[in-house]
Amino acid sequence: MNVFLIISDTFRYDNLLDDTVMPVRTPQLDAFKKRAVSIQGFHTGSFPTIPHRTDLITGRFNWPWYPWKDLKEKVCLPQVLASTGKYVTQLLCDCPHLFKAGFQKRFHAAQAVRGQEGDLPFLRMNHEIREMMPPEKTRTGKHFMGRTLVDIHSWCNRDWKGEADTFPARTADLACRWLEENHKHEYSFLWVDFFDPHEPWDPPEYMVRRYDPDYEGTAMLHPNYGKASDYTKAELRNLRAHYCAEAELVDRWVGRILQKIDDLRLWENSLVIFTSDHGTSLGEHDRTGKTNINERDDRIWPMYPTNAHIPFLIAGPGLLVDRELDLLAQPVDILPTILDLLDLDVELPGPIHGKSFASHLKGQVIGEHRDLVICSPYLRLREDGQLGGVDTPMMYSKEWGYVPIGLEKMPELYRIREDRCAERNVIQDHRDVAREMHERFLSWLRDLNAPEEALAPYC
Numbered sequence: 195m196n197v198f199l200i201i202s203d204t205f206r207y208d209n210l211l212d213d214t215v216m217p218v219r220t221p222q223l224d225a226f227k228k229r230a231v232s233i234q235g236f237h238t239g240s241f242p243t244i245p246h247r248t249d250l251i252t253g254r255f256n257w258p259w260y261p262w263k264d265l266k267e268k269v270c271l272p273q274v275l276a277s278t279g280k281y282v283t284q285l286l287c288d289c290p291h292l293f294k295a296g297f298q299k300r301f302h303a304a305q306a307v308r309g310q311e312g313d314l315p316f317l318r319m320n321h322e323i324r325e326m327m328p329p330e331k332t333r334t335g336k337h338f339m340g341r342t343l344v345d346i347h348s349w350c351n352r353d354w355k356g357e358a359d360t361f362p363a364r365t366a367d368l369a370c371r372w373l374e375e376n377h378k379h380e381y382s383f384l385w386v387d388f389f390d391p392h393e394p395w396d397p398p399e400y401m402v403r404r405y406d407p408d409y410e411g412t413a414m415l416h417p418n419y420g421k422a423s424d425y426t427k428a429e430l431r432n433l434r435a436h437y438c439a440e441a442e443l444v445d446r447w448v449g450r451i452l453q454k455i456d457d458l459r460l461w462e463n464s465l466v467i468f469t470s471d472h473g474t475s476l477g478e479h480d481r482t483g484k485t486n487i488n489e490r491d492d493r494i495w496p497m498y499p500t501n502a503h504i505p506f507l508i509a510g511p512g513l514l515v516d517r518e519l520d521l522l523a524q525p526v527d528i529l530p531t532i533l534d535l536l537d538l539d540v541e542l543p544g545p546i547h548g549k550s551f552a553s554h555l556k557g558q559v560i561g562e563h564r565d566l567v568i569c570s571p572y573l574r575l576r577e578d579g580q581l582g583g584v585d586t587p588m589m590y591s592k593e594w595g596y597v598p599i600g601l602e603k604m605p606e607l608y609r610i611r612e613d614r615c616a617e618r619n620v621i622q623d624h625r626d627v628a629r630e631m632h633e634r635f636l637s638w639l640r641d642l643n644a645p646e647e648a649l650a651p652y653c
Contacts, residue, residue, distance in 0.1 A: 195510065195536055196382045196464040197275070200451065202444050203243060203289060203392040204484065206473035207236075207503040208614070209441050215476065216405055216431075218438045222449025223468065228516045229509050230466075231555050235522040236506035237567045237590055238472045241497060242484060244295045245572070246471035246525055247387075251300070253529035253546030257587075258644035261572035263295070268544040270300045271529050272383055278538060280381040286368050287387035288361045301385070307364050309350050310389045312343050316350070323349045326394075331425065332416040333393075334489045344394045344416035357398055357443070362390050366447035370454040377458040386451065390444050393417055393474075393483075395436035397443045406435035420488025422477040434476045465510040465535055467528070475500045478615050479601075485571075486584045494581075496597040496606065497588040498616045502569035510535060513555045522564040522592065523551055531555070547642065566591045568638060575650050586651075588616075589635050596631035598652045605632065 209218040210227070239249045240257035244265075248256045252267040272283035285297060285304040290313035298304030308315035326344045338346050357363055369386045376382055394416045402413075414433035418424055425433060448468065455461060475481045478500050486495040506523070509515075513535075526548035533540065534552035553559040570587030586599040593609065595616050600606035607621035607628045621628050632652070639649050 196380065196384070196460060197532055197536070198382075198384045198386070198451075198455065198460075198464055198466045200386045200388070200448055200466075200468045201247070201289075202388045202448065202468070202470050203390065204472065204474050205391060205441060205444065205470035205505065206500060207470075207505050208473075208500075209438075209445075210505055216434045216438050218441045218445070219404075220442065220445040222445045222452060223505075223507070225449075226452055226466075226468065226507055226509065229461075230468075230507040230516075231509070231514045232518045233506040233508075233523050233551075234518050234520050235567070235590075235592070236469070236504055237502050237522070237524055238497075238504055238569050239524040239526055239567070241501070241569060241571045241585070242472055243289070243291050247292070247297065248295075250525040250528050251297070253526050253542075253548035255526055255547050255642065257570045257572050258639060258642060258648040259572075265296045265300065269529075269542050269546055271532070272301045272385070274529075274533070274540055274542065275381075275383050275538075276302065277540060278381075281383050282376070282379060282381065283383045283385075284372060284376075285385045285387070286365065286372060287385075287389075288365045289387045289389040289392075292387060305368065307361060307368065310347070310361055311392070311394065312337050312346050314338060314346070314350055318349065318352065321349065321352060326415055327412060330490075331412075331414065331418060331429065333419045333483070333487065335487065342416070347394045348396065348415075351396075354396075360390075360397065360443060362388055362444050362447040366450045369451050373451070373454050373458055373460070377460060380463060388444055388448070391437060391440035393437075395433075395440040397436065397439040401439035401442060402432075402435050405438045406432050409435070417474070417476075417482035418488055419483035419485060420481065420491035422475070422480045422482045424490070425482070430477055430482070433482060437474070437476060461509070462511055465508065465532065468505065468507045469525075469528075470504040471525075472502065472504060473500050478617065492584075494584055494586055494599060494601050494603060496586045496600055497569040497571075499590075499595065499610070500615055502588060502590070503614075508555060514557050517557075519554055520592070521551060521554060521562070522567050522590065524548075524564070524567050527551055527563070566634060566638065568635065573651055574647055581651060587635075589631060589638075591631075594627060594631060596628060596635065598632060598635055607631070 275281035288307035530550040534550040571585040595608040595610040597606035608616040
C-alpha cells in the first residue's frame with residue numbers, strides 16, 4: 195500500500211468540534227472523518243515543531259534527552275520503508291524548519307515551498323518593510339533588519355494577490371501534481387507538511403470577515419506569545435478570527451489533496467493520515483501562542499490541552515470507517531502502527547518507544563492502548579537550581595490532567611474529561627490523586643531510562 199501522511203502545524207484538536215470559542219469551518223476534514231478512524235485521545239509528545247516530527251519519524255521520545263536539534267537518529271520511517279526495496283519516499287513541505295534540521299536527507303526526494311515565517315529565500319530591498327502590527331501586540335524579538343516576524347513575513351511574500359498564492363494552496367498544488375505523476379507506483383510514502391495554521395495568520399481577509407465581520411482596527415496577524423490581556427476584547431476576537439480563517443484555509447486545501455486521491459482511485463490501496471504537531475492558545479489561561487517567549491510575561495506555561503491535544507485521522511483498506519476510538523496515543527506510535535498496517539516484517543536498526551495500535555484501528559482489539567501520555571519540551575535545571583525554561587510538561591490519563599510544575603511553580607490537577615481546556619485546578623480537593631500522578635510521572639521517566647538531569651526538575 196501507499197502511505198500519504200499529511201501534517202498541519204498548530205492545528206488544534208477542537209478545530210474539528212462544533213463547540214469551540216469560535217468554531218472553525220472544516221467541511222473537508224469533516225467529510226474525511228466519515229471514511230476514517232479518529233483517535234480522540236491523541237496527544238503530542240516532544241514539543242514543539244521539530245521535536246514532534248523527530249518523535250514521529252523515529253518512533254522515539256526525544257524530549258527527555260534532547261532539545262530542538264538536527265535529525266540524526268538511526269531509526270527513520272522513510273528509510274525503513276525504502277529498505278524494503280519497494281517504497282519510494284517524498285517530502286513536500288512549506289514548514290521552514292524541516293530542511294534546516296536535515297529531514298530532507300532521509301527521503302529519496304524532497305521539495306520545499308520557501309518563505310514561511312522568517313524564512314528569506316529572496317530579498318527585496320527596494321521595497322519598504324512595513325510595520326504590520328504594533329510591536330507590543332506581537333511576538334517580541336528582532337530578526338532581519340531588526341524587524342518582527344510578522345513584518346518580515348509580509349514583506350517577503352509581498353506578491354501575494356489571491357488564495358492561489360497562499361502557502362496552503364501552493365503546497366497542496368505541489369502534492370496534487372506529485373500524486374498525478376506517481377499514482378501508478380503502488381509503494382509510495384508521501385509526507386506533506388503544511389506550516390499553516392502556524393502564524394503569521396494571513397489568510398484572505400474575506401475569510402476572516404466571516405468570523406469577525408465588524409472589526410475596524412489593525413489586523414491581528416500574529417500572537418504575542420504572552421498575555422492575552424495585552425489585547426483589547428475586539429483585538430483578541432480578531433486574532434482568533436485570523437487563526438480560524440487560516441485553519442479553514444488549510445482544511446480547504448487538504449481537501450484538494452483528498453479529492454485528488456479520490457480522482458486517482460487510490461483509497462483502495464493507500465493509508466491516508468491527517469494529524470498535527472500541537473495546538474495554540476487563543477486566550478485560554480490568559481495567553482496567546484504556543485509557548486512563552488514574551489519579554490513582558492514571566493509565567494510558567496504548562497502543556498495545557500489547547501497545545502497538547504491534537505487530531506489524528508487515518509483511513510485505509512481493512513480499517514474501521516466513521517469511528518472515533520477513545521484511545522490515548524502519541525506520535526511515537528505512528529511508525530510501528532504504519533509498519534503493522536503494511537504488514538512489513540523489517541528489522542529496525544535500533545530500539546523504539548512507540549507501540550502499534552493497528553489492531554484497534556481494525557476493530558480487532560477493544561481496550562486501552564496507553565494508560566497515560568506525557569507532553570513536554572526539553573527542560574533542565576540551571577546551575578543556580580532554577581528552571582532553564584518556562585514551558586513545562588503535562589501528563590494525561592483518561593480522567594486526569596496533571597501538571598508537575600504549574601503557573602505558580604506548584605503542581606496542578608484537572609478533571610480533563612469535563613474540563614477540556616484545563617481551566618479549573620482541583621488539586622486542593624484531590625491531593626492523593628496528585629501524589630499518585632506525580633509518582634507515575636517519575637516512574638514513566640525511569641522506565642524510559644531517562645537521564646537523571648531530566649528527572650531533576652520534578653524531584
